[in-house]
Amino acid sequence: MHPERGLEAVVPARLGEERARREAEAFIEKRARWIDRAIAELAERRATLGTDGLLEINGMIPYGGRAHKIIAAAVGSIHVNNGAIEVPAAIARDPALLRRRLSDWLRRRARAVATQMIDVYAPQMRVAPKRLRLGDQTTLWGSCSPDGTISLSWRLILAPPSCFEAVVVHELAHLRSRGHGPRFRAVVERHLPDEAERMRELQRIAPALGAVK
Numbered sequence: 133m134h135p136e137r138g139l140e141a142v143v144p145a146r147l148g149e150e151r152a153r154r155e156a157e158a159f160i161e162k163r164a165r166w167i168d169r170a171i172a173e174l175a176e177r178r179a180t181l182g183t184d185g186l187l188e189i190n191g192m193i194p195y196g197g198r199a200h201k202i203i204a205a206a207v208g209s210i211h212v213n214n215g216a217i218e219v220p221a222a223i224a225r226d227p228a229l230l231r232r233r234l235s236d237w238l239r240r241r242a243r244a245v246a247t248q249m250i251d252v253y254a255p256q257m258r259v260a261p262k263r264l265r266l267g268d269q270t271t272l273w274g275s276c277s278p279d280g281t282i283s284l285s286w287r288l289i290l291a292p293p294s295c296f297e298a299v300v301v302h303e304l305a306h307l308r309s310r311g312h313g314p315r316f317r318a319v320v321e322r323h324l325p326d327e328a329e330r331m332r333e334l335q336r337i338a339p340a341l342g343a344v345k
């Protein structure tokens with residue numbers, strides 16, 4: 133699956149054109165489910181990366197892994213609606229106020245989502261984090277201190293929820309095991325078998341998340 137060219141099937145030259153076409157078609161049919169998912173993921177990644185990260189009216193930012201346009205609307209408070217982040221007109225008029233309100237709102241959303249995820253995973257992983265801290269990290273998405281404080285980047289709210297969830301599970305697992313050794317891996321994989329894949333996806337979209345200013 134090429135980021136620009138889309139789906140490509142590579143066949144051995146020795147097959148000849150007729151047989152190559154037949155085998156490629158059979159292969160594509162057999163892998164249809166994987167291909168559909170890969171195409172959807174590609175579209176989603178393009179949507180995330182096609183953002184300018186500007187916290188202003190008509191700016192495009194990723195939110196939950198999808199591009200959202202910031203627009204002024206007749207709403208009482210900041211809302212997400214059908215691919216748009218709607219901002220009350222009174223706030224939209226003042227660029228400095230708009231930036232401040234949007235940035236506070238994103239941090240609140242990040243905290244709310246992180247809290248929900250911790251409430252789900254902490255009991256089943258048999259850990260009890262003491263405190264949740266939100267920071268502005270753009271490469272190290274989360275950390276965990278020995279006193280039981282989980283630190284997460286608010287920017288995770290910009291990422292797909294599957295990536296956000298992977299960081300939460302990763303940090304909670306550190307309450308069971310400090311390093312990244314076999315014991316740690318076993319805890320992570322028991323609760324989120326594709327954690328590593330989700331983390332790689334997060335690294336791929338990191339530039340779009342870091343660009344939000």
Ligand SMILES: [Zn+2]
Binds near residue numbers: 302311312
């Ligand atoms: Zn770690």
